Amino acid sequence: MLRVHHLRIGRSVFTVWLIEELGLDYELTIYDRNAQMRAPAELRAAHPLGKSPVIEDQGMIIAESGAIASYLIDVYDRDGRFAPPKSDLKAWMRYTQWLHYTEASAFLPLFLKLLPMRTQDQAPGIAAFADGEIALHLGYVSDQLGEQPYILGENLQAPDIGLVYIMSLAQRIGELTNYPRLQAYLARATARPAFQRAMAKTGG
Numbered sequence: 001m002l003r004v005h006h007l008r009i010g011r012s013v014f015t016v017w018l019i020e021e022l023g024l025d026y027e028l029t030i031y032d033r034n035a036q037m038r039a040p041a042e043l044r045a046a047h048p049l050g051k052s053p054v055i056e057d058q059g060m061i062i063a064e065s066g067a068i069a070s071y072l073i074d075v076y077d078r079d080g081r082f083a084p085p086k087s088d089l090k091a092w093m094r095y096t097q098w099l100h101y102t103e104a105s106a107f108l109p110l111f112l113k114l115l116p117m118r119t120q121d122q123a124p125g126i127a128a129f130a131d132g133e134i135a136l137h138l139g140y141v142s143d144q145l146g147e148q149p150y151i152l153g154e155n156l157q158a159p160d161i162g163l164v165y166i167m168s169l170a171q172r173i174g175e176l177t178n179y180p181r182l183q184a185y186l187a188r189a190t191a192r193p194a195f196q197r198a199m200a201k202t203g204g
């Protein structure tokens with residue numbers, strides 16, 4: 001049985017959301033953050049990095065939310081609901097870029113903004129860098145989204161899962177105020193029944 005190691009509160013609810021969209025059976029192991037907002041040591045028993053999400057399936061332990069999304073799509077999205085076919089190379093590469101984009105590029109500037117909010121440490125150079133990069137990335141996503149409901153068009157696809165995590169993080173730290181289109185995207189995606197089920201089962 002597919003198992004998700006879920007740390008509250010963070011990215012892994014988005015992995016659970018994708019699993020709910022796919023309609024799979026799964027089990028959860030839930031961890032709470034410690035007083036320093038870090039993962040508890042027990043998560044290292046699942047994977048040496050001790051970070052979440054981690055999934056167990058078919059005798060494998062898989063970390064990294066993007067790799068987990070790729071695995072789930074490749075193995076379980078048999079009707080091609082959440083990814084274009086690889087035979088359509090142009091669509092496939094566009095999909096792949098968005099799938100990698102969130103962890104590879106978009107997350108870091110937001111995290112650089114979030115971290116001093118948690119620790120009360122201010123580093124002006126880093127803050128200025130983060131502000132510029134956040135504006136760059138949120139502007140980019142907003143332009144690419146245009147009037148489409150989801151990043152690749154009419155339907156939710158796997159890259160939306162990570163992207164909506166980024167939008168929720170941006171909203172949490174007050175960075176979505178000037179981006180009504182991104183606010184609407186976040187609201188539209190998180191209203192989906194599968195996301196609501198993921199929230200209810202994981203506790204966020």
Ligand SMILES: N[C@@H](CCC(=O)N[C@@H](CS)C(=O)NCC(=O)O)C(=O)O
Pocket residue numbers: 007009010011012037038039050051052053063064065066103
């Ligand atoms: N690039 C990894 C990042 C994993 C990660 O940093 N997860 C956070 C939760 S959102 C975590 O486990 N933090 C706890 C810690 O570092 O102690 C992924 O996409 O899965």
